[in-house]
Amino acid sequence: MSGIDASSFRSRGRRVTRVASVPAVALLASMLAATGAIGAVGDTVLISRQSDSEGGAAADHLSFNNGVSGDGRYVVFESAADNLTDADQDRVSDVFVRDTATGTTTLISRQSAPRGGAGGDDHSYEGAISADGRFVTFISQATNLSAERVKRDHESVYRRDLMHEKTVLVARDASRPAISGNGRHVAFITERRKGPRSAVVRDLRRNRNELVSRQSHGLGGDRASGNTDEVSISANGRYVAFESPATNLSDKDSRGRDVFLRDTRKDTTRLVSLESRSRGGAGADCCSEHPAISPDGRYVAFE
Numbered sequence: 399m400s401g402i403d404a405s406s407f408r409s410r411g412r413r414v415t416r417v418a419s420v421p422a423v424a425l426l427a428s429m430l431a432a433t434g435a436i437g438a439v440g441d442t443v444l445i446s447r448q449s450d451s452e453g454g455a456a457a458d459h460l461s462f463n464n465g466v467s468g469d470g471r472y473v474v475f476e477s478a479a480d481n482l483t484d485a486d487q488d489r490v491s492d493v494f495v496r497d498t499a500t501g502t503t504t505l506i507s508r509q510s511a512p513r514g515g516a517g518g519d520d521h522s523y524e525g526a527i528s529a530d531g532r533f534v535t536f537i538s539q540a541t542n543l544s545a546e547r548v549k550r551d552h553e554s555v556y557r558r559d560l561m562h563e564k565t566v567l568v569a570r571d572a573s574r575p576a577i578s579g580n581g582r583h584v585a586f587i588t589e590r591r592k593g594p595r596s597a598v599v600r601d602l603r604r605n606r607n608e609l610v611s612r613q614s615h616g617l618g619g620d621r622a623s624g625n626t627d628e629v630s631i632s633a634n635g636r637y638v639a640f641e642s643p644a645t646n647l648s649d650k651d652s653r654g655r656d657v658f659l660r661d662t663r664k665d666t667t668r669l670v671s672l673e674s675r676s677r678g679g680a681g682a683d684c685c686s687e688h689p690a691i692s693p694d695g696r697y698v699a700f701e
Contacts (some may be wrong), residue, residue: 443498445473448482450501457482459489465527468579471499472531474506476523486517493525493536495560504560506534509543511563518543520550526577529633529693533581534558537573555586557602568600569607576631579693583635585610587626597626597640599662608662610638613647615665622647630691630698636663637695639670641687655685657700670698 446461448454457479464475473496478489485505486492493506507522509515518540525536535557541550544567548554555568555575568575574587585599597611610629611622622644630639643655648669657671671686690699 445496445498446475446477446479446482446494447496447503449503452483454501455481463524465525467527467531468529469531472497472527474525474527474534476525485515488517490518491521491523492517493522493534495525495527495531495534497531506558506560507536507538507540507543507556508558508565510565513545515563516542524573524575526575528577528581529579530581532559532561533577534560535568535575535577535581535584537575543567555584557581557584566602568602569598572598574627574629576629578631578635579633583631585629585631585638587629594622594644595625595627596621597629597638597642597660599631599635599638601635610660610662610667611640611642611644611647611658612660612667614667619665620646628688630689632691632695633693634695637661637691639689639691639698639700641689641700655687657686657689657698659691659695659698661695671700 446457457477458481459479461475461477464473466473476491476493478491480487480489482494482503483505485508494503495506496503505517507518518538519542520539522536522538525534527534537553538556539551539553541548543556543565546567548570552571553573554570555572556565557568558565568584569586569588571589572586576585582603583599583601587595588598589595596609599608599610611626613620622642623646624642624644626640626642628641638660641655641657647658647667650669650672656669659668659670686700688701
């Protein structure tokens, strides 16, 4: 295995163009008790860099869109640098993972090892990492990441298993992925030829998709009448928060963009962006967006 220590997992069971005047870098700050993976409390370390064994030089181009595993050991980030690993020698954006315990940086947006392990032939971005650090999901416009055919210049969602060095296609014409704590479920936004964008969750163990931007079963279960643009998923994949201007999901929602919570086990959709019950529980009178759900699904933060 290249870069990532597989034993650490066994023990724990749209094209984007950015312009900046100075290089952006990925940094990680240790705020709590040290675990041995990062360093002393208060330390800030550079993440977007070569593996220590290759010299540890900083990325030679922009790095951004980072995420961190549950214990802080693994950090996913996106970079247009071409000096981070030998597997990436171009200026298209790619997704990487830094293991802060071993000091290694690994290319994520690449083919499965049995297919040769080549890096993606087009841009990859918006990586999200599972809580245990084993799985990473990301968007790519590359056409060579899996044996399944995808359209050039179209966004697709993939999941990379770092233990088995395997990259699988999750969905075509999809974006905005979010991954559950164990990496089994991936939520994403899918484009439709007719009708609004929808939020979907894929169970990669059962190879099954489930529409989540829809009414509760008791209301008929109809698809959301408006576009869905953001998703956030709980650790076990049961709960999915999403934003949508749809007006048919709740009788408390009358206008504007709102945040909803889907319980895939109970087949219910609830409006989240509303007043406290003690104040009447009315829906928000303006836009609510960018949901973020807690691992247990009890809390949802939004703007």
